[in-house]
Amino acid sequence: MKIGIVSNSKICTPLLLNLSRIKAGVMLYYSPSVNADISVAEMAGFCRMQGISFYAETDKKELYQWQQVNEPDIIFITGYSNKIAVDELGGVSKGVYNIHFGALPQYRGPSPVFWQLRNGEPNIGITVHQLTDKFDSGPVAWTGSVRNEAYSTYSFINQQLSELQVNGVFEILNKLSAKQPISLLSQDENIACYYGKPQLANVFVNWETMDAGEIINMVKACVPWNNGAIAFINGIEFKILDAETAEKVTAAPSTINTDNNKFNVACKNNTSLSINFFKINDTSIPARHAGFYGFKTGQQFTSKI
16 A cells, blocks of 8 residues: 655654554655754655655645655645645545644644643644545544643644554554445534634733633643743743742732742732743743842733733
């Protein structure tokens, strides 16, 4: 069976590696994004070492030519920036599947890992579904999830899901090899929700409307791609890289307390955030040194953009 993988990121490498180990006829169509996490040369080198056919996109129309020339029996898409015209991918006998790093239909859209972390979901989902002309809406073939732990961050979850996707792909391939039908479940449109790409308001800390737990969720969702959640103090951008909950306080939200070499900030509902690491002027700083940078008890962050 010839297996086509379409991707714009290194998240496809665990899948490629496992497919190459079973001597599958695997081929990669690589479409580097603007801020690609792996270069074309690096991806080409990886594929060459694993004996994987490699093609780098220079125009989005090339996807259909690649499919017609190589004739893969099945295609899995794991990270791709362009909308695909499904009817132009004719002749893929075993189907075209999208690997979505989010629970469906609750987390449709281009940034599902961010939103699942931002919303504090206890489990972060992954879904393999048939590709249709409507984004993230095709029948579901496989689902999985990982726990949202205290140490989970955007990059860590993406790494976990890039490994977990292998299970979904292999389950589908094993069923096809055994000539078993692929069970497909239609998505429930009554619970469907689409989330767009994060905007400034989605990564900015509003101390008056967010409690400490909600801010921690935001921080986890913003590390490392946004260098943390954004706050402002005295007109200076301040990014929170790591934080945890502290004891309840009576101070007004956004008020700083730096006693005992801590860097605590009052939040909504009398909760308090203990900042462990932060970033200003491209410098990462441990909270215990906050006083050396002019932060002191009684100062307040801005709660509006």
